[in-house]
Structures are given as structure tokens and as C-alpha cells.
Amino acid sequence: MKNRTDIRLALPSKGRLESESLGFLSECGLDVSKPNPRQYRAVIPAIPSLAVLFQRPGDIVVGVRQGSLDFGIAGTDTIEEKKGDGGEVCLLHDSLGFGICTLALAVPETWDDVRTTADLARKAVGMPQEGKPLRIATKFPVLTGRFLQAKKMDPFELISSEGTLEVAPEIGYADMISDLVSTGTTLRDNHLRQLADGEILRSQACLIANRTALKTRPDVLEAAHTLLEYIEAYLRAQDAYLVFANIRGKSQREIADKIFSQTDLGGLQGPSIGEVVVRETGRQEWFAVNIVVHKEKIMQVVQELRGIGGSGVVVSPVTYIFEEEPARFMQLRKELAKT
Numbered sequence: 001m002k003n004r005t006d007i008r009l010a011l012p013s014k015g016r017l018e019s020e021s022l023g024f025l026s027e028c029g030l031d032v033s034k035p036n037p038r039q040y041r042a043v044i045p046a047i048p049s050l051a052v053l054f055q056r057p058g059d060i061v062v063g064v065r066q067g068s069l070d071f072g073i074a075g076t077d078t079i080e081e082k083k084g085d086g087g088e089v090c091l092l093h094d095s096l097g098f099g100i101c102t103l104a105l106a107v108p109e110t111w112d113d114v115r116t117t118a119d120l121a122r123k124a125v126g127m128p129q130e131g132k133p134l135r136i137a138t139k140f141p142v143l144t145g146r147f148l149q150a151k152k153m154d155p156f157e158l159i160s161s162e163g164t165l166e167v168a169p170e171i172g173y174a175d176m177i178s179d180l181v182s183t184g185t186t187l188r189d190n191h192l193r194q195l196a197d198g199e200i201l202r203s204q205a206c207l208i209a210n211r212t213a214l215k216t217r218p219d220v221l222e223a224a225h226t227l228l229e230y231i232e233a234y235l236r237a238q239d240a241y242l243v244f245a246n247i248r249g250k251s252q253r254e255i256a257d258k259i260f261s262q263t264d265l266g267g268l269q270g271p272s273i274g275e276v277v278v279r280e281t282g283r284q285e286w287f288a289v290n291i292v293v294h295k296e297k298i299m300q301v302v303q304e305l306r307g308i309g310g311s312g313v314v315v316s317p318v319t320y321i322f323e324e325e326p327a328r329f330m331q332l333r334k335e336l337a338k339t
Helices: 015-027 057-066 076-082 117-130 141-150 165-171 185-189 211-216 218-236 252-260 295-307 327-338
Strands: 007-012 041-043 050-055 071-075 089-093 101-108 134-138 156-160 176-181 192-203 205-210 240-248 272-276 286-294 310-317
Touching (some): 007 057, 015 205, 057 071, 057 089, 089 211, 101 117, 101 141, 117 134, 134 165, 141 156, 141 176, 165 185, 176 192, 211 218, 240 295, 252 272, 252 286, 286 295, 295 310
Parallel strands (some): 007 050, 007 071
Antiparallel strands (some): 041 050, 071 205, 101 192, 272 286
């Protein structure tokens, strides 16, 4: 492991999280090139130093923790379940905006008297009298056990399973389940009901990295910087639009004062104002104004521009908004400096 010189990013190898990861990276400008769909290796032309591997989410987190991988994309649920206590898994970005779901407790619909975790705790006390403790099937024993202990649940037994959990109560190898829920349709179809306060964790896709690699390998730290540049610039531009307009006036200062008199024309740090060069001398002066606005404010902005003499308003979507430095990378450098 110490002699490894390549830089590795692991992506989920199947299912919705794989397709959403590939789609998200593509939208960020980080297209993944995988010439042979049967191979588990690929490249990102925008970052040629990065080798892309495809693995199961759980293996991604373990690989990052152990150092066989430098970066990975996985859900919060899997990261928290598999990261361990050594601090080797470093969270670079905790909200990529896809893979959204909830880890939650669900009981059979026939348990009419169990609606909350307090109800469940009372039921758990009586279960041993029936010859067994409360049995909960789950793929997340660490997170589930921690949650139940915090709720003073006793006694209970966690049954680890990699199969379809929803059938566990019907088959009889568990009384209830702790599983990922997105819409709740699968629970209802299998006659299960989520507890009102049974949410263990809200999850979405995250970008993680190996802390030792970041601290000891400048090339890995630089790759982290590039990844965060693309990702943060793309996410920052979501629902952002660039508005262009021409406004009559005598000077840039006059135009700026008109703009600042309005509610929604501030832009990011302020509007960009430039003189429009006209063909004929002696004509009234025009200035071009550029403003970045959010989608829900477009009509208000158009009306306010018209109200101060704006015309020829053009609206265009924004793909990236780059800061001087990605905020999360600056935070990462501070964090690494402390450890």
C-alpha cells in the first residue's frame, strides 16, 4: 500500500447509486469514460491522473478507510456504518444532492399499539416472556444498535441480513426491520409501517477520502482540490441564471444607484456594468448590466429591470460558479493542519 503511486476514486458498481453518480459527475464536467462496460476500471479525461474503480458502497468505505482507495462516493448510511473509529475516512462533501433516503425502523401494520419508539420499548420488555427478545433485521447493525441504545430499548437482538429485509417479519426470522426508505411504497406493499419517530439517519451521496493520503501525498490533495472545484462550482450554479439587460443612463454610478434601489438586483457581489458602444455619436448612452439571480426570482428581476429603464433582457442558465477557492477545500486544509 505504501508503494502505490496511482490515485484511485471508487464509484458504486450497480443500481441507482451507480447511474446517479455517473450522471452527477457528468453534469459537473467530470465525464467517466468506460470503454468496456464489463470492466471495473475507467478514467475521467478532465482529471487524467485519477483511476476510477467500481465497487459496492460498503467496500468503497472500507477501501478508503484502509487506504487501498484514495476517494469514494457512497451514501451517508454506508459511510457511518463502515467508517470505523480511527478517523481515516475524511468527509470532503456531505451533500451531493442524490441518493437521498432515510434509514428507519418499520414494524408490521398489525402492531396497532406500536406507533413510536416508546411504544416499541414497552413491547420489547414483554417479548422475552414470549420466549425471545425483540428481533430486528437490518443491514446496518452499528447505526441501528446505537439508535436503539439511545432510545433505552432493552432487550433486543439485531439480525444482520444482506437479502430483502421487508419479508423478514412475514417469514418469521425477525419481528421488524431497520432499512432504507425513500418513498415508503415498498414498506406499504409488504404491510409494514415506519415508526413516527423511528428515523435513524437521513442519507445522501457523499464524497470521502483517505486522511493519510491527503496529508502525505500532494498529488492526492491536488486531486481533492480539483474534484471539489468542479463539484462546488456546479452545485453553486444550480437554479442560477445570468440576466443581461441594457439600461439608459449617464454613468455607471447612476446605473448602479438605480439597481441598488431595487430589491432583487444585487447579484453575487453586485452587478457588472459596462458601457455599450453605439454606432452613432450623440445618441443617448446605454450600459450593459449582468446579474446572477436564482430561478424563482427571474420574473421579479425582469420587472425591476424594466422599472429602471432596462430593455432587451436576456436570461441564460449558469453551468458553473467558481469561487476564489472551493469553501470545502479551504475547510479541509484547516482540518488537516490540526491533525
